[in-house]
Amino acid sequence: xxxxxxxxxxxxxxxxxxxxxxxxxxxxxxxxxxxxxxxxxxxxxxxxxxxxxxxxxxxxxxxxxxxxxxxxxxxxxxxxxxxxxxxxxxxxxxxxxxxxxxxxxxxxxxxxxxxxxxxxxxxxxxxxxxxxxxxxxxxxxxxxxxxxxxxxxxxxxxxxxxxxxxxxxxxxxxxxxxxxxxxxxxxxxxxxxxxxxxxxxxxxxxxxxxxxxxxxxxxxxxxxxxxxxxxxxxxxxxxxxxxxxxxxxxxxxxxxxxxxxxxxxxxxxxxxxxxxxxxxxxxxxxxxxxxxxxxxxxxxxxxxxxxxxxxxxxxxxxxxxxxxxx
Ligand code: SF4
Numbered sequence: 001x002x003x004x005x006x007x008x009x010x011x012x013x014x015x016x017x018x019x020x021x022x023x024x025x026x027x028x029x030x031x032x033x034x035x036x037x038x039x040x041x042x043x044x045x046x047x048x049x050x051x052x053x054x055x056x057x058x059x060x061x062x063x064x065x066x067x068x069x070x071x072x073x074x075x076x077x078x079x080x081x082x083x084x085x086x087x088x089x090x091x092x093x094x095x096x097x098x099x100x101x102x103x104x105x106x107x108x109x110x111x112x113x114x115x116x117x118x119x120x121x122x123x124x125x126x127x128x129x130x131x132x133x134x135x136x137x138x139x140x141x142x143x144x145x146x147x148x149x150x151x152x153x154x155x156x157x158x159x160x161x162x163x164x165x166x167x168x169x170x171x172x173x174x175x176x177x178x179x180x181x182x183x184x185x186x187x188x189x190x191x192x193x194x195x196x197x198x199x200x201x202x203x204x205x206x207x208x209x210x211x212x213x214x215x216x217x218x219x220x221x222x223x224x225x226x227x228x229x230x231x232x233x234x235x236x237x238x239x240x241x242x243x244x245x246x247x248x249x250x251x252x253x254x255x256x257x258x259x260x261x262x263x264x265x266x267x268x269x270x271x272x273x274x275x276x277x278x279x280x281x282x283x284x285x286x287x288x289x290x291x292x293x294x295x296x297x298x299x300x301x302x303x304x305x306x307x308x309x310x311x312x313x314x315x316x317x318x319x320x321x322x323x324x325x326x
Contacts, residue, residue, distance in 0.1 A: 008211045008254055013204045017250045021242065025280055028249035031256045032281040041306070042096070042259055042284040042314040044129065045089035049117070050076040050101035056133070056168045058156070060196055060236075062228035063102040066168075076101065079113055083120040090126050093313050094287055097121045098129040098152065104169070105134040111142055118146040129189060129219075134169065134177045140184045150219060151181040152189040158205035161198045178213065187218040191261070194247060195225030195239040203247050207254050216255040219284065222248060224265025241269070245276045252281025259284040271305055278309065 016024070032038055053073025057066040065073070086097045099117055106114060114130070121128045129150035130143065143151070155174050156162065162171040182188050190213075192206045210217055224244055227236050251260050261284035262269075262277055269277070287302055306313065 007214075008208045010201070010205050010208050013208050013211075013250065013254060014201060016253055017200065017204050017246055021246065024246060024249045025276075028252040028281045029279055031253050032283070035256050036283050037314075038283075039310055040283065040312050040314045041278070042261075043094050043287045044096040044098050044261070044284065045086075045092075045094040046098040046100060046286050047082060047085050047089075048101070049082060049099045050074060050103065052102055054102035055104045057166060059165045059232040060193060060225055060228065061102075062231055064231070067231045073102075076110060076113060079116045079120060082117045083124070086121045086124055086126060089287075090124050092287070093315075094126070095314060096127040096129055096150070097124075098131065098150075098286075100131040100152070101133070103133040105136075106132045106139060111139060115142055115146040118143060118148045122147040122149075131189075134173060135180060137180060140180050140186065144184045144186050148186055150187045150189045152219075152221070153177050153181065154191050154193070154221065154223075155206060155209055156192045157196060157198050158202035159209065160205065161196075161202040164198075165196055175209075178217075182213070182215075188213070189219035189221065190217040191219075191221035191223065191263070193223040193225050193264070194244060195227075195236055195265075196233055197236060200243065203243075204250065207247070207251050210251075211254040216258050219259045219261060220251055220255055221261040221263040221284075222251060222282075223263040224268065226264050226268065238268075239265075241273045241276075245273070245280050248277050248282050249280035261285060271308065274305060275309055278311065 029038070051074045052063050053065050054061070054063045055065060057064055061067065082099060089097055114132070118128050118130070127149040128147060129152055130148060131152035153174060155171065157165055159171045178188055178190055190210060194203055210220060224239050225233060225236055227234050248260060260282045262274065262282045263286055266274065266285065
């Protein structure tokens with residue numbers, strides 16, 4: 001399944017977002033059915049391999065050393081611990097294992113262990129994803145050669161609103177890393193966060209940037225801010241659930257072949273809201289109890305929700321069948 005090349009304007013995307021909700025949902029679900037099994041959800045498991053003490057100043061993040069959070073910095077965990085967590089995730093049905101480190105960028109001394117993690121998780125038959133901050137060319141090549149399938153690097157918000165959230169690296173820095181990863185042949189996972197004080201147009205413009213990466217990212221995580229104590233956004237206003245659903249539907253229409261992932265914030269969503277998000281075209285979730293530092297619904301709660309909605313978790317075998325049919 002390849003992502004479709006497209007050029008979206010800010011205005012066209014906003015008109016879509018503003019459609020009557022029923023029309024928007026119908027269109028999103030129709031696009032979704034042309035590209036995916038509507039009753040199948042991809043599940044990923046995320047492990048923090050190095051927590052806290054990050055040099056960046058992302059206003060939403062409790063791992064930033066600049067945000068005065070109480071979270072203490074840890075060292076990178078050993079490869080064996082990562083592989084044992086991955087094995088557990090695979091046995092629990094996850095098809096992709098995401099490893100996240102709170103870094104501005106990895107150091108050379110970290111690379112051997114990172115490569116061993118990718119090779120080891122790949123060896124367990126899972127897809128691999130990493131989120132490590134900015135990467136230079138040689139780091140991208142080493143990770144690709146080790147078998148890294150996805151690299152996560154979120155653009156977070158619109159280019160206009162970005163400086164309100166992060167000042168230690170620019171929007172252009174983010175796009176550079178995404179281009180480097182894409183050109184090396186690693187699949188791109190990139191999305192953003194709603195609820196940081198941005199306007200609806202910023203949310204839509206974030207999607208315009210992603211859709212116009214050409215190809216669009218293979219995976220688009222949409223997070224709902226979970227305000228963290230001691231961060232500048234600790235008192236941020238909650239996102240309106242219908243606005244959130246609108247953005248998911250708009251993302252589905254603009255990036256028809258991408259996996260659209262419900263990420264952080266799912267623990268705050270009702271079953272009804274999650275069902276609406278799936279109807280709007282979300283087809284990927286994180287499973288497991290924690291998302292780096294924010295809460296995630298417990299797995300048995302997810303199993304109950306899947307059963308209620310008649311959803312199935314995508315399996316590696318199922319994915320291979322879909323690919324073979326392309
Ligand atoms: S979001 Fe990532 S880069 Fe930003 S402060 Fe947190 S860990 Fe660091």
